[in-house]
Amino acid sequence: MKTALALSALALLGWHSASHAATQIDLAQGQALYESHCMKCHAISTNHVGPRHQNVVGRRAGSVADFMYSAALKNSNVVWTEEMLDRWLRNPEALIPGQEMDVRVKSAEERRLLIQYLKSQSLAPNPSQTAPP
Template identity: 55%
Template sequence: MLIMGADALAASAGDVQQGQALYEARCFGCHSVDANRIGPKHANLIGRKAGSISDFEYSPALRGAKIVWNEKTLDRWLQDPESYVPGQQMDVSVSKAEDRKNLIAYLKTLSTKTAKK
């Protein structure tokens, strides 16, 4: 077994700061928290139905997908969007499980901080 330090331990629960850095590096080109860009905004993503931002033009595949975003569904989506939702239009995937975990930890913070309802 590998000997892992404190960093790896923190990552097993999902590291918000690393997730934010990854988001800025790999997602921000197309997404932001509060505004639609090439991809839909991510405020309050957790608990939201996939393809449900009314003023964003999704693919029919994602708009019709019966998915609610949570840790599990986001992990599948980020690992391989096209195998999860064939016909979707996000041509990006995150192959490392640890990166996905950190990204999801960050995405979870967007639901409490920016909740307006």
């Protein structure tokens, strides 16, 4: 019984390690894709031609206060969930007509990796910037 329990624990630890390694590989691939597809106009923590991407997952489109968005994006009421980011990266104009981004990511796997990388680039909320309960 102890041997079976020990083997189960080792198997779980091995699965966790393999899962963590796969996640790290996905993030590295996502970062490489971000650098090749997105960094011409965007950065994680600063605005450039496009707005910064830090904390983009869960953020309302057009809501970075110190960036000037197109009216289409600012008035879209889109929230950047994983699904919306996938639709955006597939075809921004189809999701928000009149927006100004002209990059498309055709590969579903590349979109998935990019979104996972963007999710990893979120900071914990600053307690002084959150509303009291």
